[in-house]
Amino acid sequence: xxxxxxxxxxxxxxxxxSDFRRLPKSPILLVxxxxxxxxxxxxxxxxxxxxxxxxxxxxxxxxAAKGR
Numbered sequence: 001x002x003x004x005x006x007x008x009x010x011x012x013x014x015x016x017x018s019d020f021r022r023l024p025k026s027p028i029l030l031v032x033x034x035x036x037x038x039x040x041x042x043x044x045x046x047x048x049x050x051x052x053x054x055x056x057x058x059x060x061x062x063x064a065a066k067g068r
Contacts (some may be wrong), residue, residue, distance in 0.1 A: 006039035014047040027054040035060035 007008055028048070038039065041058045048055050 003037040003039060007035050007043070010039055010043040014044050016051050018046070023052050027056040030055055032058065032060045034062045034064060035062040044045045 012062060030044060030048070032044075033057065035041065035058075041060075045055045
């Protein structure tokens with residue numbers, strides 16, 4: 001998928017569970033398994049920040065090869 005398609009595909013894909021009870025006291029680091037276009041990370045960060053959770057950064061275990 002293109003970056004635009006991936007972003008559209010992730011619309012409403014993330015939310016905080018109804019049993020989420022406590023905001024972290026410190027900013028968090030979001031860890032992802034693979035960074036392709038950044039759409040997953042951007043969408044997850046937006047949901048976290050919308051719910052009052054400050055994200056200091058994003059780390060990925062692997063990156064997709066360019067052109068894939």
